[in-house]
Every structure is written in structure tokens, then in C-alpha cells.
Amino acid sequence: MKQEQIKTLIDALAASDLAELEYSEDGSTLRLVKQSALSTAPAVRSPAVVRRASAASAQPASTVAAECLAPLYGVVHLQPAPGEPPFVQPGQAVEAGQMLCVIEAMKMFNEVRADTAATVQAVLVQSGQEVDAGQPLFRFG
Numbered sequence: 488m489k490q491e492q493i494k495t496l497i498d499a500l501a502a503s504d505l506a507e508l509e510y511s512e513d514g515s516t517l518r519l520v521k522q523s524a525l526s527t528a529p530a531v532r533s534p535a536v537v538r539r540a541s542a543a544s545a546q547p548a549s550t551v552a553a554e555c556l557a558p559l560y561g562v563v564h565l566q567p568a569p570g571e572p573p574f575v576q577p578g579q580a581v582e583a584g585q586m587l588c589v590i591e592a593m594k595m596f597n598e599v600r601a602d603t604a605a606t607v608q609a610v611l612v613q614s615g616q617e618v619d620a621g622q623p624l625f626r627f628g
Contacts, residue, residue, distance in 0.1 A: 488512050488620050490560055497593065517559060517620075520595070554611075555625040557618040558599065561592030565614040573614070575625070579607050587625060590618065599624065 488510075500508045500519050507520040557563070565573045565588050574586050581587070581601045590597045605627035612624050 488515055488517060490619055493517060493560060493620055515556075515558065515621075553605065553627045554623040555587060555599065555601070555627065557590060557620055557622045557624055559590060559592055559597060559620050561590040561597070561618065563612050563614065563616055563618050563624065564589045564591060564596075565610065565612070573610075575607050575610070577607050577609055581605060581607060
């Protein structure tokens with residue numbers, strides 16, 4: 488999904504009477520929920536998108552690295568609050584569904600969770616950094 492598409496969808500939702508909007512493309516899903524709808528809706532969970540390295544890679548299939556990509560544009564938060572430890576660190580094993588970070592967009596906090604169990608090889612962004620949709624956040628091994 489391109490940033491322009493996401494902005495168009497956000498504007499369309501804001502101008503409509505809809506409480507939420509979900510859009511899928513190329514294996515990625517974007518779910519937008521109006522702030523007023525959050526009081527009656529369950530917590531929003533934005534799925535993390537995992538991309539495998541290309542098949543042309545020289546690495547054996549069992550060691551091909553995967554990346555977690557930002558599901559939307561926003562400000563990434565790698566820890567629950569300032570001064571607290573990060574959700575995950577390089578070298579840490581994570582389970583499927585474990586929180587990796589939070590992306591703040593339009594005053595909404597969208598959880599990014601691991602799709603599968605893996606080991607974090609690298610954190611590719613800094614807390615407080617603006618990220619684009621599709622930008623790599625973490626590398627797994």
C-alpha cells in the first residue's frame with residue numbers, strides 16, 4: 488500500500504458516517520477506526536506484515552531472514568512508556584502474537600505483533616521515529 492492510498496482512505500473515513508474501514512491489498516490489511524468508535528469497539532490490532540527475503544537469496548531456506556514491516560504511517564514507540572524497557576530487543580525470542588511495538592497515527596495507537604515465533608535479529612528503527620507504511624521495523628532470523 489502506498490502512503491497516498493492510506494491518506495485517501497483516512498480522508499474517506501473521516502468524511503463518511505462509517506465507524507471503521509478495512510482495506511486489503513497484496514497480503515497487507517489496513518484497518519481504520521474512528522476515535523469515537525473506540526469506546527464501543529474492541530481494541531484495534533493492526534497485523535504486522537512479514538516479508539521473506541527473495542528466493543534468489545544465497546541463504547538456505549531454513550535461515551532466510553524475515554522482516555516485520557510497518558502496517559501504516561505514523562510514529563513508532565518501541566517501549567510502553569518513557570523510561571521503561573523496550574517491548575523486544577535484538578537476540579530475544581518472540582512468540583506469535585507478542586507485541587513488538589506500537590505505531591501512533593492520528594492520536595490512535597496501533598499494536599504491531601509478531602505473526603510467528605522467531606528471534607529478533609535487529610531493530611531497524613528508533614523510538615519516536617516517523618515510519619512509512621511498508622518500512623522495515625524488525626529483522627527476524
